[in-house]
Amino acid sequence: MGVRVAVAGASGYAGGELLRLIAGHPGLDLVAATGDSSAGRAVTDLHPHLATLAGVPLRPTAPEEFADAELVFLALPHGHSAALAAALPAGVKVVDLGADHRLVDPADWHRYYPGEHAGRWTYGLPELPGQRAAIAAADRVAATGCYVVASTLPLAPLIAAGVADPDDVVVVAASGTSGAGRSPKPHLLGSEVLNDVSAYKVGTHQHTPEIKQATGARSLSFTPLLAPMPRGILATVTARPTGTAGAGEVRQVLAEAYADEPFVSLLPDGTWPHTAATFGSNGCQLQITIDADAGRIVAVSAIDNLGKGAAGQAVQCANLMLGLPETAGLTANGVAP
Numbered sequence: 001m002g003v004r005v006a007v008a009g010a011s012g013y014a015g016g017e018l019l020r021l022i023a024g025h026p027g028l029d030l031v032a033a034t035g036d037s038s039a040g041r042a043v044t045d046l047h048p049h050l051a052t053l054a055g056v057p058l059r060p061t062a063p064e065e066f067a068d069a070e071l072v073f074l075a076l077p078h079g080h081s082a083a084l085a086a087a088l089p090a091g092v093k094v095v096d097l098g099a100d101h102r103l104v105d106p107a108d109w110h111r112y113y114p115g116e117h118a119g120r121w122t123y124g125l126p127e128l129p130g131q132r133a134a135i136a137a138a139d140r141v142a143a144t145g146c147y148v149v150a151s152t153l154p155l156a157p158l159i160a161a162g163v164a165d166p167d168d169v170v171v172v173a174a175s176g177t178s179g180a181g182r183s184p185k186p187h188l189l190g191s192e193v194l195n196d197v198s199a200y201k202v203g204t205h206q207h208t209p210e211i212k213q214a215t216g217a218r219s220l221s222f223t224p225l226l227a228p229m230p231r232g233i234l235a236t237v238t239a240r241p242t243g244t245a246g247a248g249e250v251r252q253v254l255a256e257a258y259a260d261e262p263f264v265s266l267l268p269d270g271t272w273p274h275t276a277a278t279f280g281s282n283g284c285q286l287q288i289t290i291d292a293d294a295g296r297i298v299a300v301s302a303i304d305n306l307g308k309g310a311a312g313q314a315v316q317c318a319n320l321m322l323g324l325p326e327t328a329g330l331t332a333n334g335v336a337p
């Protein structure tokens, strides 16, 4: 018998990826999967790729549906996690994939999200200094936003090491369409998205304060792009160097930060990340150099937004919270071609 887990929001994209990872996890047993408008339907109606879950029903998202669970993953729209989490017994561990419990400053919440600020839980990015132990000791963890994972893994060590100026950071990141969730949206119609790349929420994206909080950046220009692919985020992070460090030295900062990390790979010098290489994985691929002409550090990262950007990250946190091997049920290997 594994640890009994449940997924709220299991009919969505992040919830579906959680179900896939749980089904292949040696230490977790799924005891409940819930949806909202899809409650009463079979999991495989919504996720026909999850063949081993044939016959599993989607239950309504109500507190009593989680009575048998020792850990609950919340993959609900922003603003819906807090009420459900509060209705679960204190002993039940929770990993929230939504933004409800990520932000420290209520003013940041109110600027970007509707409704009340639910407060802050332990932040679920194990690769940040000190977070692995904090997550292992926590009962409630707020998993990191997708663009925030892709931005923070290259940037945080550079700011912490003092080689990148926290007052001069620019992030431009392209996401696949599953980042926007599964509910129908006119701008995500195939006829709108295919053959197109576009910028959106320029200077107003809700992940801006979260990236600052996670990295220590004080001035950040963040431009998200929508790319015609189902999964993946490619982030280009540039920052003004604080001193005269060369490409080899900034590269060494990331090499040291991630030498022992199972899911973060600094690629061989001169090789740049591809989202396709992270498809279906919990991996993050990194590369870094100095653009001598512009006088800027340039780092590029690639993740799967549903993997390291959502469900994979959440399972990694759950493994730590449950005392399981951190890598259980996860892989840095992607699916290709």
Ligand SMILES: NC(=O)C1=CN([C@@H]2O[C@H](COP(=O)(O)OP(=O)(O)OC[C@H]3O[C@@H](n4cnc5c(N)ncnc54)[C@H](OP(=O)(O)O)[C@@H]3O)[C@@H](O)[C@H]2O)C=CC1
Pocket: 008, 009, 010, 011, 012, 013, 014, 015, 034, 035, 036, 037, 038, 039, 061, 074, 075, 076, 077, 078, 080, 097, 098, 099, 144, 145, 146, 178, 179, 180, 181, 182, 183, 305, 306, 309, 310
């Ligand atoms: N997609 C991504 O790349 C990432 C997503 N996340 C976060 O994960 C969460 C889920 O995102 P995603 O899977 O993309 O979204 P989807 O829109 O694909 O799924 C949303 C899920 O929430 C359910 N739901 C919708 N409205 C309600 C409601 N009022 N009450 C209870 N349940 C409801 C839906 O049920 P039904 O379909 O049955 O109506 C569905 O199961 C969000 O907080 C998102 O920010 C985090 C990182 C990355």
Ligand SMILES: CC(=O)N[C@@H](CCC(=O)OP(=O)(O)O)C(=O)O
Pocket: 097, 098, 099, 144, 145, 146, 147, 175, 176, 177, 178, 179, 180, 224, 226, 309
């Ligand atoms: C492509 C796309 O639309 N992406 C979404 C990311 C959504 C989100 O809210 O994700 P987190 O749960 O990671 O915070 C957006 O930019 O709003």
